[in-house]
Amino acid sequence: MQRLQRAGFPVRVPPNPLRGLAGDAATIAGFLSTVDGPVILVGHSYGGAVITxxxxxxxxxxxxxxxxxxxPxxxxxxFPLSGADSALAVDPATVFDFVPYPERRPATSTSI
Known part of the structure; x- marks a missing residue:
């Protein structure tokens, strides 16, 4: 990260709330809507699915x-990519301690 910054590239690291793929991707997409100019996204592990x-x-x-x-x-x-014998092929609630995301805005809905 520091090498990119020294080379003059802005680097942003938005939080991934880890609440499920659709919501996590929506959070990152919302962040991306605030960024002007070209973007390169980097994801590690599950973050690859999020950035996709x-x-x-x-x-x-x-x-x-x-x-x-x-x-993906x-x-x-x-989960389909991880295979039935993978540690990812379990209910996430049995692996992770889900806690509230303190800065998360409430979901809004609109009707047509």
Whole structure:
């Protein structure tokens, strides 16, 4: 990160709330809507699935970089990619301690 910054590239690291692929991707996509200019997204592990979905439709995203990460198609879950014998093939609630995300804005809905 520091090498990129020294070379003059702005580096942003938005938080991933880890609440599920659709919501996590929406959080990152919302962050991306605040960034002007070209974007390169980098994801590690599960973050690969998040950046794949967050980038969908954003014309400023020029590249996706996967660092030891899942590289699914848009909308594809990581669980089918992990296989039945993978540690990821379990209910996430049995592995993670889900806690509130303190800065998360409440979801809004609109009707047509």
């Amino acid at each position: 979905n967050a980038a969908n439709g954003n014309i400023n995203v020029n590249a996706l970089v996967y660092v030891d990460a899942f590289a 198609d848009t909308g594809e879950s990581v």
